[in-house]
Amino acid sequence: MKLLKVKEKLEKKQIKKRGIKKEYKNNVNSKGNDLKIIGITGSRGKSTTAVMIHNYLKSLGYKSTLYSSVMVDSPASHLKKNEAYEVAVRDEESLISIIEEAEAYGADYLVLEVNESTLAKGFLKDVPFDVRVLTNLNPKHNLEQYSEEQYVELKKSFFKDIEDDCKCVIGFQDYDKELLDELLKVNKYPKFICASNYIATVKGIESEKVTCLLTGLDTDITGMKLQFKMNGNTHKLETNLIMSYNALNILTALTTLEVLDVLDVNKFEQSLEKLVIPGRAEVYRVNGRLIVVDTHLPAMLDCLKVLKEQGKVNKIKVVVGSMGYGYKHWEERFKTQEFASQRKEVRKYAMDLLIGIADYVYLTESDSGKENPINICEEMKSYLSDEVSSTIIVDREEAIKQAILDSEEGDVVFISGRGNRRILCNSETTMKLLKDSDVVKKILKCIKWN
Incomplete structure (x- = not known):
């Protein structure tokens, strides 16, 4: 052997x-x-x-x-x-x-x-x-x-x-x-x-x-x-x-x-021909819209920017959250104050990327751990300032739903950050099961979009 x-x-x-x-x-x-x-x-x-x-x-x-x-x-x-x-x-x-x-x-x-x-x-x-x-x-x-x-x-x-x-x-x-x-x-x-x-x-x-x-x-x-x-x-x-x-x-x-x-x-x-990479540029083409689930914010934004400049898409709406720190079962390095400080730098970097590309941003939860997800969202919103319109919807499923409902023909809804992950750690000791692609399918079925 x-x-x-x-x-x-x-x-x-x-x-x-x-x-x-x-x-x-x-x-x-x-x-x-x-x-x-x-x-x-x-x-x-x-x-x-x-x-x-x-x-x-x-x-x-x-x-x-x-x-x-x-x-x-x-x-x-x-x-x-x-x-x-x-x-x-x-x-x-x-x-x-x-x-x-x-x-x-x-x-x-x-x-x-x-x-x-x-x-x-x-x-x-x-x-x-x-x-x-x-x-x-x-x-x-x-x-x-x-x-x-x-x-x-x-x-x-x-x-x-x-x-x-x-x-x-x-x-x-x-x-x-x-x-x-x-x-x-x-x-x-x-x-x-x-x-x-x-x-x-x-x-x-x-x-x-x-x-x-x-x-x-x-x-x-x-x-x-x-x-x-x-x-x-x-x-x-x-x-x-x-x-x-x-x-x-x-x-x-x-x-x-x-x-x-x-x-x-x-x-x-x-x-x-029919290959789907779970949570990696996973695409839903419905009612003239493009709904994309992906983990990589910078790379996806670059591609969407090009498509927009070429006139192949209209508005770009982004659903995004940010990981916190301190969930009890995470590795020790994810529980330190140093890591918490690094998260602030990452959040600012991510929001800076959105400026000039995204037309609207839906700020939501994403493995907040010990941090309050509302505080994380408000921090991200402060980095966007008035340069990009945004709203805070802490419940991730509701944020995805609102982004889809707000979209118009020719728009892209980009659901960023979690890819194919199902476990969302929403406090220091609790978690819930939520996978972005499942949420999209559920919403599309509910609103009867084909």
């Missing part, structure tokens, strides 16, 4: 494991060393890229298991599909459970999303990944927890000190050529770059060195049309996924599948 070394090391620690579904308990993985393991890290796009790869592999008839922050899809696991798990590979307990679940299912592929907190703990070091993927790398992505240097080193660590043969896919977008050169030299294994022709040209990368090169992109509210070069051939691809930043996620998925020698561009395009 390919993961035997890792499994034996973990079992010696007598780590508690999740149970396996009854129907899979006595299964033995007959695949042996044929299991392919794909690890995906990066600043953005990890979940989307992982889901795309997993969905395509399943469409070809392979047994693929997925563990990502937006969803887990592993038939032998008791974890519910299409639910957010924040950090799917959180600790050694999670890892040995994932190994046993993949074994029991007899998986051909194991697709793992790997975030920085997982890398910092170091327990993935012995996992023999066949492909290691970096979607992109923005040194400023997580300044609340890491300095730029610490963050970059964490991401680079995924590609260092590798004992087992592997291939490395490198998405090139948010960082400079010098860092790319470092990544290309960080280990002895083959590297495959994916990037847009624009980025490659601006940052001085010869297009011939790019495995998957985006040469054309057209976006509107119905989706995207991409043109790209791979292995000397030009391909075209259409998808109903919106937002231009998803283009690089598509390139990264295509490159990974090419490296695995399973890529058929036409079949990949077909696999995207």
Whole structure:
């Protein structure tokens, strides 16, 4: 078994494991060393890229298991599909459970999303990944927890000190050529770059060195049309996924599948037709409106701004809240006064982004924890001043409903921040279950919009 070394090391620690579904308990993985393991890290796009790869592999008839922050899809696991798990590979307990679940299912592929907190703990070091993927790398992505240097080193660590043969896919977008050169030299294994022709040209990368090169992109509210070069051939691809930043996620998925020698561009395009990434640019097109559920405020605002400037959307209405601090079950670092102070900086930054782009803002709750959600909303409103019209509706479901009802044909309602998460921590000791996409569906059914 390919993961035997890792499994034996973990079992010696007598780590508690999740149970396996009854129907899979006595299964033995007959695949042996044929299991392919794909690890995906990066600043953005990890979940989307992982889901795309997993969905395509399943469409070809392979047994693929997925563990990502937006969803887990592993038939032998008791974890519910299409639910957010924040950090799917959180600790050694999670890892040995994932190994046993993949074994029991007899998986051909194991697709793992790997975030920085997982890398910092170091327990993935012995996992023999066949492909290691970096979607992109923005040194400023997580300044609340890491300095730029610490963050970059964490991401680079995924590609260092590798004992087992592997291939490395490198998405090139948010960082400079010098860092790319470092990544290309960080280990002895083959590297495959994916990037847009624009980025490659601006940052001085010869297009011939790019495995998957985006040469054309057209976006509107119905989706995207991409043109790209791979292995000397030009391909075209259409998808109903919106937002231009998803283009690089598509390139990264295509490159990974090419490296695995399973890529058929036409079949990949077909696999995207009805694909929904839970809580990631999740779109509802109703009554001439566009309702979008997504976690990434800056990236989504950039895309919506372009669509508005092109006359493809009218007004942009944003539903947004802010995390507080101090919920009893959060990690200790989320309970400190230092973290509380950082939240104020993040809130001001977020509100500054809205100025000049959003036409109306609905301020609401979002994991307020120990803080009073009304106080958080009033603080955010003060940063908006009179530059953007806004209203405070603390109940998140009511805020989403009001934004939808206030919208007109051609408008966008962007529900920001929580993505696919269901648990909302609304005091120091309490929580409630509320998932934005479920709320949208409930409201649309109630008001009978098709």
